[in-house]
Amino acid sequence: MSVDDAKIGIVGGAGPYAGLDLAQKILEQTIAEKDQDYLPTLLISTPDKIEDRTRFLLGEITSNPAHSIFRNLCDLKTLGASVVGIPCNTAHAPAIKDVFLEKWKQSGKCLKIIDMISETIFFLQENCPEVKTVGVLSTIGTWKAGFYPELLSASGYEIRTLNEAQQQHLHNEALFNPEHGIKVQAHPVTEKAKNVLLEGIGILEKQGVQAIILGCTEIPLGLPERKISEIYLLDPGLILARALIREFKPEKLLPWTWEI
Template sequence: MAQTQRIGVVGGVGPYAGLDLVRKLFDHTRADCDQGHLPVMLLSFPDRIADRPAFLLRGAAVNPGEAIGEIMAELALTGATVIGLPCNTAHSPRILDTALARLAATGRPVRFVHMIKAVTDRARTFGEGARIGILGTEATLETRLYQDSLEEAGLVPLTPDAAGRRRVQEAISNREYGIKAQSPVSERARADLLAEAYNLVEAGARAIILGCTEIPLALPEKTLGGAALIDATDVLAVELVRAFAPDRLKD
C-alpha cells in the first residue's frame, strides 16, 4: 500500500510546543470539513531528546541532534515529505546539522522548513534597518541564532540585558512557575515576559520575535505597546502548510 504523504512534526522539544504547532497548522489550513484538513504526524518522545541548553552552554556530552534526527528519520520513513521542528534552540547548527545529516541518510525526499529563516523573512517586512526585539532562551540568545540572521537581513536585533535574559529563562523553565512546568501559564511567568517585552518596546522595537515555542503560550497578543509580536511557531505553521499544500493556505 502506498504511503500517504503528510506533514511531520518533531515533538518532545517542549511539552506543549508540538501540540501548539499542530493546532496552528489546522488554523492556517483552508478546510470546510474534517476530511479537508491536511494529514499531520506528530512524534513526541521527550525522554529521548537530551537537554538543548545543557549541550550548547554547559558542556553536556550528549548531542540532542542525534535523537531529533532519529525522530525526523522515523517521520520520513512513514511518509512525511515536509518536516518542522518547533524548537528555536534546536536550530543551533551544532544540533540541527547533526539532525539533518541523520534525516538525509534515509534517502527520502523531505523538505525541512527552517524556523529561524522563516521568522527572519517575516521580520524583513518591517523594513530595512528596523529594530527587532528577541525574547528567547539563554541558549538561543547566547548562540546568536536570531541576532546573526537578522543582521544578515539588514535588521537591528534588540535583546534583554543579562538580568532580563535570566528572567525570561526562568519564566520558561523554572520548575515551580515556568511555562514548561505549569499549564495554564502562571501569572508570574506571564508578568515577567510582559515586563521584558515592554523593555524591548521602550528600546524602539517595531516587532518582537517570540523566539521560544513556549513564550506565545504566555503572550498570545498580536501586538504589544505598538510593536507586533512575531510568534515563531505560527510562522512555522504557515510555512509548513505553504510547503506541503500552498493552495490550502488560508489568505
C-alpha cells in the first residue's frame, strides 16, 4: 500500500450513528470546494460485533469490546488507514482502551491511533484558556469509569458531574430509551431526549461550570450548539474530527470558530 493510498480510518459502530457523525464532521471541518478536495476516509461499522461498552464496564457482560475494536483497527490498516479515530467515549475507559492498545502494540503494526479524550482536554486548554471549572455529561459507563474527571483533575481543572441518579436518568432516557433515545432516533433527535440533555446542562450550570464535555458521542447529536448561555459545549467527536484532519493533512483543516 503506497503513501498515495493513505486514508483516515474510523472505527464505527460504537454506536453506529457516532461513526457516521465523525465522518460527517471530518467533511464539515475540511477546506473544500468540490468533491475531489475532500480527504479519503474508511469507515468500518460492526455494531453487531462490538459489545455494549457500558455493560462491560459495569460487569454485566464479560466479553471485552476491545477485541472487536482491535480487529477493526487491523482491517482499517489493511486498507491503508494511516491515522484512526474511535468515536466512542466509553471505549476510552482504561479497561477497554488499554487492552486494544496493548494488542496493537504486540501486533507491531504502524498506525496512529488518536486518543479522543486527551485531544478534548488539549482542545480545552488551547481554546478556552479562562476555563477553570468543567462539567461532564456521559453514559453511566463513562461516569463510573471516571477517566474524564481523573484526566481533567490531573490537568488542574475543577470538576463537576451529575450525581449517579441524575447520570443514570440521562443515560436511560436521552441515550438508551428504546423509543425516544438517540441510539434509536438520531435524525432528528426527539424533543424528549433533547430535554433530558438540557436538564443535565441546567444541573451543571447551577454548579458553576464554564465548559461542559459532551462525553458520549451521541449527546452532541441532541446538543449541536457550541455554547449555551456562555458555557462552552465541547464535542469530543468534533475535536477528534479536527485532530484526524490535522494529523492527516493539516493544510485542509478549517480554522476553529465558536459560531455555527
